[in-house]
Amino acid sequence: WYQRRVRGHKFFLFTPYVFDPQQFANFVPTMIVFNDRVTGEDHFSDAYPHELVYGGAIVKVPVKWGFFSDNEDVKLAGENPSAEDGDDGGDGGETKERKINLVHQFKLVECAYMNKKGFKEWLTDDDNIKRWKKFLAEELMAADYKLSDEEAAKQVEDGKLKEWKKNLTDFAKFILGNWKNTSIYHDVTEDIEGSKIFYVGDENGDHFYYIKALYRTEKF
Secondary structure, three states, X not given: OEEEEEOOEEEEEOOOOOOOHHHHOOOOOOOEEEXXXXXXXXXXXXXXXXXXXXOOOEEEEEOOEEEXXXXXXXXXXXOXXXXXXXXXXXXXXXXXXXXXXXXXXXXXXXXXXXXXXXXXXXXXXXXXHHHHHHHHHHHHHHHOOOOOHHXXXXXXXXXXXXXXXXXXXXXXXXXXXXXXXXXXXXXXXOOOOOOOEEEEXXXXXXXXXXXHHHEEEEEO
């Protein structure tokens, strides 16, 4: 057998001694994992409820607080009450830490260096914009394999970038307007060029927000 582990999920493929391609002819991937285009780390999967907002530029994901130990996996449905908010964190003497479920599952860490000013600078940094233009072109080519590099780049310049920046600006206004309720995360590499994940807890609940173009997707 062969094991593939994506953050938060384990997959096993059992194959006979003699490989038969027909056995996998009807295989359909059942999950999409979002990888940071810069760091290659997994930040999210569509196994969790989510929706596209701000013109499809942002992925909005409900999250929840709970108590987790280092070796504990988050359960997608019917979560163990011991892992839910309100538990005292005690389990046979094992220390548990209160954190957001997706922070635990994907080993995310809080981005300590990004304050309000830093967030604005990150959004308008010339190097970031150049990198994100390339990511937008890659996203277009992933959606349409017939597109060449030149055709995708032209679509970005001809209007895709302008539309995307408008949606991103609207999202930024939302984040800035809720700054006191916002925390920012990234993965364990803590790469300054890597994608940032935005947590907002308000009267509408607790949510993570991902900038979709900054991720490539893999199907499993």
